[in-house]
Amino acid sequence: MDLRATLVPGLLELKNPIMSAAGTFGSGLEYSPYGDITQLGGIITNGLTLRPCMGSPMPRVAETPSGLLTSIGTQNDGVEHFVRHVLPQLPWQDVPIIPNLNANFVEDFSELAGILAAEPGIAALEVNLSCRNDNRSGQRFNQNTVTAARAVSAVKKAAGSKPVIAKLSPQIMDIVEVARSVEAAGADVISCIGTVQGLAVDVRERRAMLGSITGGLSGPAVKPLALRCVWQISHAVDIPVIGVGGIRTAQDVLEFMLVGAHAVAVGSASFSDPEAIFRIVRELPAVCEEYGVSDLDAFRGSLQG
Amino acid sequence: MITPIRAELTVTDNVPFGQPVFWPDGQRRFYALTLERPEWKSWQPGQFIMLRPLSGEECVWARPMSICRVTSQSLVLFIRVVGSATDRFSRLKSGDKVIVWGPLGTGFDMRPDTPTLLLARGVGIAPFAGYADMHPDPSSLSMLFGHSLPSSNYPTDAMAARIEVESLHDRTPEELEEFHRVARLRMTEYKERGGICLACGPMPFLKKVWRFANEIDLPTQLLLEERMSCGTGACLGCSAVTSKHWPDPVKAGLPVQTCTSGPVFWAKELDLDASLSERRD
Numbered sequence: 199m200d201l202r203a204t205l206v207p208g209l210l211e212l213k214n215p216i217m218s219a220a221g222t223f224g225s226g227l228e229y230s231p232y233g234d235i236t237q238l239g240g241i242i243t244n245g246l247t248l249r250p251c252m253g254s255p256m257p258r259v260a261e262t263p264s265g266l267l268t269s270i271g272t273q274n275d276g277v278e279h280f281v282r283h284v285l286p287q288l289p290w291q292d293v294p295i296i297p298n299l300n301a302n303f304v305e306d307f308s309e310l311a312g313i314l315a316a317e318p319g320i321a322a323l324e325v326n327l328s329c330r331n332d333n334r335s336g337q338r339f340n341q342n343t344v345t346a347a348r349a350v351s352a353v354k355k356a357a358g359s360k361p362v363i364a365k366l367s368p369q370i371m372d373i374v375e376v377a378r379s380v381e382a383a384g385a386d387v388i389s390c391i392g393t394v395q396g397l398a399v400d401v402r403e404r405r406a407m408l409g410s411i412t413g414g415l416s417g418p419a420v421k422p423l424a425l426r427c428v429w430q431i432s433h434a435v436d437i438p439v440i441g442v443g444g445i446r447t448a449q450d451v452l453e454f455m456l457v458g459a460h461a462v463a464v465g466s467a468s469f470s471d472p473e474a475i476f477r478i479v480r481e482l483p484a485v486c487e488e489y490g491v492s493d494l495d496a497f498r499g500s501l502q503g
Numbered sequence: 504m505i506t507p508i509r510a511e512l513t514v515t516d517n518v519p520f521g522q523p524v525f526w527p528d529g530q531r532r533f534y535a536l537t538l539e540r541p542e543w544k545s546w547q548p549g550q551f552i553m554l555r556p557l558s559g560e561e562c563v564w565a566r567p568m569s570i571c572r573v574t575s576q577s578l579v580l581f582i583r584v585v586g587s588a589t590d591r592f593s594r595l596k597s598g599d600k601v602i603v604w605g606p607l608g609t610g611f612d613m614r615p616d617t618p619t620l621l622l623a624r625g626v627g628i629a630p631f632a633g634y635a636d637m638h639p640d641p642s643s644l645s646m647l648f649g650h651s652l653p654s655s656n657y658p659t660d661a662m663a664a665r666i667e668v669e670s671l672h673d674r675t676p677e678e679l680e681e682f683h684r685v686a687r688l689r690m691t692e693y694k695e696r697g698g699i700c701l702a703c704g705p706m707p708f709l710k711k712v713w714r715f716a717n718e719i720d721l722p723t724q725l726l727l728e729e730r731m732s733c734g735t736g737a738c739l740g741c742s743a744v745t746s747k748h749w750p751d752p753v754k755a756g757l758p759v760q761t762c763t764s765g766p767v768f769w770a771k772e773l774d775l776d777a778s779l780s781e782r783r784d
């Protein structure tokens with residue numbers, strides 16, 4: 199069965215629709231003991247910032263019902279370290295490597311994109327639009343159509359021929375409006391969803407479970423929210439959508455494609471089983487057969503009312 | 504580096520360790536969980552596994568557990584019930600399946616002819632059982648073990664057969680102070696003997712040991728038990744901050760992952776006073 203997924207013809211073509219999600223798969227090398235990372239459709243690597251970043255206070259992770267609440271604060275060694283020390287070790291000739299860009303100013307997004315776009319080992323850039331915008335007192339870029347579009351068009355300008363993926367999270371007034379605005383600003387692909395802000399508390403200790411009090415919710419708990427967003431956005435825009443949120447099985451992948459996704463990214467499922475993403479890739483053909491899906495292009499978006 | 508593997512293993516035994524103890528905030532329970540032995544080529548005491556029941560939605564994520572013992576047939580874990588996942592582990596029965604990935608992280612230094620002081624507190628004793636088993640010269644080891652619950656809750660008897668064990672039961676804050684005082688005293692003695700020290704236990708205890716190690720200048724390793732979610736170095740949930748003595752100068756003073764750069768660290772290479780403090784939300 200043909201599992202290839204074309205996100206941008208000639209520029210971003212995946213051997214299968216299954217990628218790793220930002221912040222959940224390291225650079226990819228962390229998972230090479232558990233499977234062949236070149237068999238993935240793509241690797242979206244951990245969030246990068248212009249300069250090294252210490253990240254959030256500890257503790258950073260807490261389990262919630264069917265979910266995981268995390269606040270990592272984009273701890274990373276900075277883009278220079280990534281380009282010099284990490285990228286050369288990655289099998290970029292065999293699998294698309296897509297860094298995830300984080301910044302608090304449009305100018306920083308643009309500088310980051312410029313540095314990364316100069317690297318032949320990079321297939322595309324993903325812009326995390328749930329970052330806080332320090333020019334708008336910390337409001338998230340994707341909370342508003344204007345700032346979301348500004349960040350995307352800055353990255354697009356600096357990215358040269360590299361495709362740009364705009365990553366949206368759902369806690370905004372109208373995700374469809376924002377999706378339309380990033381499409382108009384030049385985004386080649388939309389990925390959604392990022393984590394959803396949440397809070398977990400310990401009543402006995404009367405404390406928040408996380409050092410930064412609130413955190414981002416991921417895992418099976420957010421899957422229905424992600425499916426809804428992908429379904430709405432894929433109807434509203436002409437560019438492809440990458441579905442993200444709570445994917446644990448090959449059947450979940452079909453659910454996202456049924457509502458309109460061209461590809462998916464597997465996130466925190468890798469934490470509950472390091473083999474999960476490899477198993478999803480392996481099992482997808484059999485699961486397609488089980489559900490009578492012989493052509494993914496024809497199946498995509500075929501949800502009945 | 505030992506390459507970790509992921510395996511589905513069968514539980515062969517799960518027995519309560521000692522009697523449950525009633526405490527103001529609930530029951531304290533301990534279990535020795537035995538799994539069939541994974542196909543590991545090698546492992547080091549101090550390394551850990553990530554563990555998760557194969558079925559059961561109430562436990563979606565895995566938890567880190569020190570490798571307590573490995574025999575020709577089995578992998579033994581020593582578990583204290585503190586929350587939902589460890590409670591779920593306590594209810595595992597023979598024949599149940601679990602997912603395990605490991606061995607993970609760094610192990611303790613093992614020097615056949617160096618006097619080695621093991622400092623354990625509470626469930627922190629777990630990795631030292633395997634350490635005592637594997638050490639080529641157990642006569643060079645001795646353990647100081649502090650515990651607030653009865654010693655019958657911990658595998659001290661089996662260890663005392665192989666190494667010297669000094670056990671201190673603390674029931675009051677004063678007795679806990681006394682344990683810390685004795686720990687510092689033993690560390691000073693091992694410094695004079697040209698020895699090393701290995702420590703495992705809760706963070707407040709490790710912080711004390713870290714401070715003593717710096718004051719006394721005794722080569723000391725600490726096993727940090729940070730909350731973890733991936734165990735592979737990917738999620739960056741388990742960071743610890745290094746000191747200026749970290750071997751890679753580029754990372755000195757910056758966070759590293761406890762699950763891959765640790766969980767066993769040299770005390771002088773860590774800065775346990777540094778806080779990860781960029782609070783934004």
Ligand SMILES: Cc1cc2nc3c(=O)[nH]c(=O)nc-3n(C[C@H](O)[C@H](O)[C@H](O)COP(=O)(O)OP(=O)(O)OC[C@H]3O[C@@H](n4cnc5c(N)ncnc54)[C@H](O)[C@@H]3O)c2cc1C
Nearest residue numbers: 566567568569581582583585586587588589629728729766
């Ligand atoms: C490398 C390593 C080795 C470990 N080895 C062992 C072992 O051999 N035996 C054992 O019983 N436990 C061990 N632990 C600790 C164990 O992983 C935690 O107790 C467990 O994850 C708690 O899960 P829970 O769902 O039961 O509790 P939760 O519901 O997650 O937490 C219950 C309470 O315990 C606290 N807590 C959670 N995780 C930790 C932690 N890592 N350290 C201190 N407090 C915590 C929480 O803040 C909360 O107050 C180890 C941890 C690490 C990182």
Ligand SMILES: Cc1cc2nc3c(=O)[nH]c(=O)nc-3n(C[C@H](O)[C@H](O)[C@H](O)COP(=O)(O)O)c2cc1C
Nearest residue numbers: 219220221245326391392416417443444445465466
């Ligand atoms: C620990 C962790 C770190 C993450 N870091 C990033 C990040 O740096 N950038 C980003 O765009 N998304 C990040 N995400 C969001 C994921 O990429 C994904 O969108 C989200 O977790 C939902 O998918 P899941 O339910 O499959 O995990 C992170 C998620 C987790 C759990």
Ligand code: FES
Nearest residue numbers: 732734738739762
């Ligand atoms: S537990 Fe995920 S990086 Fe250590």
